[in-house]
Amino acid sequence: MSEAFRWLFSAENFMPHGHCFLWQPATLWLNVGSDALIALSYFAIPVAIYYFLRQRHDGIRYAWVPMMFAAFIFLCGATHVMEIWTVWTPMYRVAGALKLLTGLVSLATLLSLIRILPQALLLKTPRQLESLIGERTQELTEINRQLRAQIEARDVAEQQLRAVETDRARTTALLQTIVESAPGLIYAKDRDGRMLLANPPALALLGKSWAEVEGRTDMELLADQTQALRVTENDQRLMRANATEAFEEAVGAEDGEERVWFSIKAPLRDARGDSIGLVGVSMEITERKQLEQRLRLMVDELNHRVKNTLATVQAIAAQTLGHSNLGLYDAFQGRLRALAAAHDVLTREKWAGADLHDVAAAQLLPAGGPIGGRIELTGPPLRLSAKASLVLAMGLHELAINALKYGALSNETGTVAVRWEVTRDAVPVMRLTWLERQGPTVAPPIRTGFGMRLIERLLGRDLGGTSRLDCADSEGCTFTFETSLVNVVAPTGVPPFPDVGAVAGAAG
Amino acid sequence: MTLHGTRVLVVEDDALISMMIEDFLLDLGCEVVASAAGLEEGVHQASTLAIDVAMLDINLDGRLSYPIADVLRARKIPFLFATGYGPAALPPSFQGAPVLSKPFGIAQLKEELGRVLDRCMQ
Numbered sequence: 176m177s178e179a180f181r182w183l184f185s186a187e188n189f190m191p192h193g194h195c196f197l198w199q200p201a202t203l204w205l206n207v208g209s210d211a212l213i214a215l216s217y218f219a220i221p222v223a224i225y226y227f228l229r230q231r232h233d234g235i236r237y238a239w240v241p242m243m244f245a246a247f248i249f250l251c252g253a254t255h256v257m258e259i260w261t262v263w264t265p266m267y268r269v270a271g272a273l274k275l276l277t278g279l280v281s282l283a284t285l286l287s288l289i290r291i292l293p294q295a296l297l298l299k300t301p302r303q304l305e306s307l308i309g310e311r312t313q314e315l316t317e318i319n320r321q322l323r324a325q326i327e328a329r330d331v332a333e334q335q336l337r338a339v340e341t342d343r344a345r346t347t348a349l350l351q352t353i354v355e356s357a358p359g360l361i362y363a364k365d366r367d368g369r370m371l372l373a374n375p376p377a378l379a380l381l382g383k384s385w386a387e388v389e390g391r392t393d394m395e396l397l398a399d400q401t402q403a404l405r406v407t408e409n410d411q412r413l414m415r416a417n418a419t420e421a422f423e424e425a426v427g428a429e430d431g432e433e434r435v436w437f438s439i440k441a442p443l444r445d446a447r448g449d450s451i452g453l454v455g456v457s458m459e460i461t462e463r464k465q466l467e468q469r470l471r472l473m474v475d476e477l478n479h480r481v482k483n484t485l486a487t488v489q490a491i492a493a494q495t496l497g498h499s500n501l502g503l504y505d506a507f508q509g510r511l512r513a514l515a516a517a518h519d520v521l522t523r524e525k526w527a528g529a530d531l532h533d534v535a536a537a538q539l540l541p542a543g544g545p546i547g548g549r550i551e552l553t554g555p556p557l558r559l560s561a562k563a564s565l566v567l568a569m570g571l572h573e574l575a576i577n578a579l580k581y582g583a584l585s586n587e588t589g590t591v592a593v594r595w596e597v598t599r600d601a602v603p604v605m606r607l608t609w610l611e612r613q614g615p616t617v618a619p620p621i622r623t624g625f626g627m628r629l630i631e632r633l634l635g636r637d638l639g640g641t642s643r644l645d646c647a648d649s650e651g652c653t654f655t656f657e658t659s660l661v662n663v664v665a666p667t668g669v670p671p672f673p674d675v676g677a678v679a680g681a682a683g
Numbered sequence: 684m685t686l687h688g689t690r691v692l693v694v695e696d697d698a699l700i701s702m703m704i705e706d707f708l709l710d711l712g713c714e715v716v717a718s719a720a721g722l723e724e725g726v727h728q729a730s731t732l733a734i735d736v737a738m739l740d741i742n743l744d745g746r747l748s749y750p751i752a753d754v755l756r757a758r759k760i761p762f763l764f765a766t767g768y769g770p771a772a773l774p775p776s777f778q779g780a781p782v783l784s785k786p787f788g789i790a791q792l793k794e795e796l797g798r799v800l801d802r803c804m805q
Contacts, residue, residue, distance in 0.1 A: 475768075479742065482767030483697065486785035490703035508788050515786050 183272060189265035192258075207262055210255040217252025221245035237291050243284040250277040360436070360457040363443065368392040368410055371452065380427050380434075402426055402433075410440065410453055417442050417450040423460065435461045478522045485515050509576055510569070513538055517568030521561050528665025529564045531557040535593055538571045549584060550575075554595035557605065563663035566637045567607075573626040574609050574654060583614030583651045603660040611651025630654075638662050686796055687712035692737040694718075694725040694751060695765070696744045700785075704738060704765070707789045711796070720744075725751040730758070736800060737762040738783075741772075752777060761799045 196202040224245045228238055254277050257270040299307060354361050354374045363372040369390045373381070381388060381396050388396060393410075397403035402425050413420040419441040425433040436457040442450035489511050496504040516537040520529045532552055539550045559567065571593070575584070583589025592610040597603050627644065634642050640658025691713045695701035698720075705715050716734050719725040722743050729737060729751045737755055739748045741764050748764075755762045763781040766772070773780060781799050783791060 475772075479767040482785050483700075486700050486703075486767070486787075487697060489786040490697075490699040493703045493706060494699065505788075508786075511786055512788060515784070519784060 183268050184266060185268075186265045189267055191263050191265045192261045193263060196262075203262060207259050210258045214252040214255040214259070217248050217255065220248045224248075237294070240284075240287050240291055243280070243287050247277070247280045247284045250280050253277070357456075359459070360455070362457075363452060363454040364392075364410060365443075365452040366414060366450070368394075368407055370396070372454075397426065399428070409438075413440050414442055414450045414453055417444070417448075424457065426457075429461070432461070434459060435464045478518075481518060482515060485511055485518075506576065510572060513568055513572030514565065517565045520568075521564055526561050528558050528560050531559050531567070531595060534559060534564045534568050535571055538568050539575055539591075539593070549589065550591045550593065552593050554593075554607075555597065557595065557597065557663075558665040559663050560665045563638060563665075566633050567663070570630045570634055570656070571609075573630050577626050578611060578614070581615070583611035586613075586615055589614040589651060597660055604657055605660050605663055607656045609652075609654040611653070614651035616649055634658070685712065686793065686800070689713045689736060689796070689800065690716045690734045691796075692717050692719070692725075692728055692732060692734045694720075694729075694737065694743070694748055695740040696720050696742075697740070700740075704792070707792050710789060711793050713796075722746045722748060722750065726754055729754040729760075734760060736760065736796060739764050741766040741768070749774065749777065752780070761802070763795055763799050 193203055196206065221244075224241050228241060250273070254270070254274050257266075257273050261267060261270050354372070357374060358376065360377040360380060361372070361374040362370065362377045365371055369392055370388050373385065373388050378385060378388060383396065393403045393406045394400070397406070406424055406426060409420070409422060409424060419439065421437070421439045424436050424438050426436055427434045437460045438455055438457040440453050440455035443452040443454055445451045489508055492504060492507050492511075496507075517529075517534060520533050520537050523529075524533075531554060535552050539552070575591075578584040578589075578591055583591055590612050592612070593607070594610065595605060595607040597605050631642055634640050634656050638658050639662045640656055642654065642656045644652055644654050646652040689712075691708050693701055693704055693708070693715055695704060695718070701718055701720070705718060708715050716732050717728045719728050720743070725739070725743070725748060737751070737760060739751055739762055741748050752762055752764075763783055764773070764777075765783045765785055765787070767785050773782065781795055783795050787795075
């Protein structure tokens with residue numbers, strides 16, 4: 176080994192390379208300088224490659240190829256240093272060995288280059304890259320645009336969603352405020368009557384918290400089982416009918432008095448419209464019912480007093496006139512009773528008006544009276560106003576008195592037909608006829624007296640009509656009265672006084 | 684039928700009306716046995732006096748005369764109510780009882796008294 180080493184490094188008898196230049200300085204230094212420049216450059220290149228690799232150490236897939244290049248260039252530089260060295264020292268064997276090494280590394284570099292050539296060829300040229308980048312950039316720009324549009328759309332949607340949420344929150348708050356602050360009861364129940372909702376007044380009525388009320392039925396919640404049963408029946412009925420209903424209900428009690436509520440209940444419906452429960456609102460009307468009761472008592476009392484006053488007036492007349500003037504007293508008493516009879520009819524009808532037939536019957540057909548069978552009443556149902564009822568009652572009374580004294584009712588055979596009709600004119604007219612038959616033949620002159628004057632005045636002035644008396648017929652007189660229907664008919668929509676006379680305990 | 688000699692009890696709180704009714708009754712030939720203005724007085728007389736028929740005002744100064752009617756009913760003495768109300772105002776226990784609606788005339792009184800006594804006779 177050491178033998179080979181010595182052989183390699185021995186110069187023996189070779190001539191330095193300078194002899195080839197004949198030691199001419201210019202030739203010698205031209206070669207030495209050029210070799211030095213080449214060597215320096217070749218040594219610098221691996222440094223640059225190394226620096227490049229260091230800086231891009233993560234991006235190079237075949238880092239060993241430039242490393243091979245670096246080694247090959249370095250060794251080339253070394254052969255040029257050897258060229259300079261052999262100018263003065265003839266170690267041509269070392270120089271040759273170095274060239275062999277350089278040759279081997281060059282060959283290896285070539286082989287490695289050939290190996291990666293297909294991959295290298297696949298690498299895009301800058302122009303290709305540029306156009307590729309251009310395409311990619313365009314695609315990206317398009318994607319970017321789409322993304323921006325999507326983001327904008329999402330922003331709009333989000334804004335709408337926020338608006339909807341705000342709206343819903345506001346509606347919920349509004350509903351909650353209404354439900355909580357409404358003075359009446361608001362509640363909802365499912366099909367089996369279990370509570371789904373109850374506002375504070377409803378909870379206050381039950382005297383329970385929502386936790387105690389939720390999911391319970393009225394049968395479980397109400398102390399009074401009779402009330403609970405009636406409420407449940409109402410609820411079931413309207414859910415079966417699947418229709419809104421309004422009615423009065425008794426729920427709860429205060430000071431031993433049932434509390435009365437006006438309830439409006441509507442079915443809760445599912446998407447198919449089937450009833451799945453109900454929602455209800457109830458306002459307390461206990462006080463109103465009490466006022467109605469009191470008003471009823473007052474109206475009863477008033478009617479009673481009016482009748483009593485008429486009786487007192489009758490008594491005064493009786494005491495004042497006594498037996499001194501029986502005719503006068505009878506006429507007076509008759510008229511007073513005519514008023515009272517009309518009053519009776521109106522009281523029975525709660526002062527909302529009365530049927531003409533009832534008014535006439537009260538005057539002319541007193542039960543079991545002497546003339547009842549001889550008077551016939553014919554005409555369509557006609558609802559008179561309260562005023563028309565009183566005036567017509569007075570008028571019929573006068574006609575009857577006259578007939579009793581002088582007309583068809585003064586003998587044993589005469590009859591009276593009272594007929595009324597309503598014409599179909601543009602302005603309907605009511606026509607009432609008093610027809611006497613089989614009366615005494617002589618028409619008495621008394622018919623222009625007070626009775627007739629009273630009739631004409633009453634009917635003409637109070638009812639705005641015209642009346643005519645015709646006594647030309649030998650069988651008896653005919654009296655006709657006509658007026659516009661509007662003057663006598665009861666106005667529609669007038670509510671009657673609440674149940675006048677219906678309270679038995681107030682009778683007297 | 685004649686009402687002559689019929690013994691009548693009148694219960695009426697209004698003095699003038701009671702005077703008129705008494706006059707009517709006298710004119711009809713009746714005998715006014717007693718005339719009461721108040722409830723207690725009426726109950727007392729209805730339960731003690733010998734009478735054929737009674738006329739009762741329903742409202743006696745705010746009090747109802749039904750207790751008197753109960754007494755009369757127990758004694759099987761006929762009676763009729765005189766009132767400012769019609770028959771509809773009567774309580775269930777007196778539904779159908781004879782009622783004279785005020786103001787009434789002597790003819791109505793005669794007729795109604797006759798009917799009440801007639802019914803009683805049968």
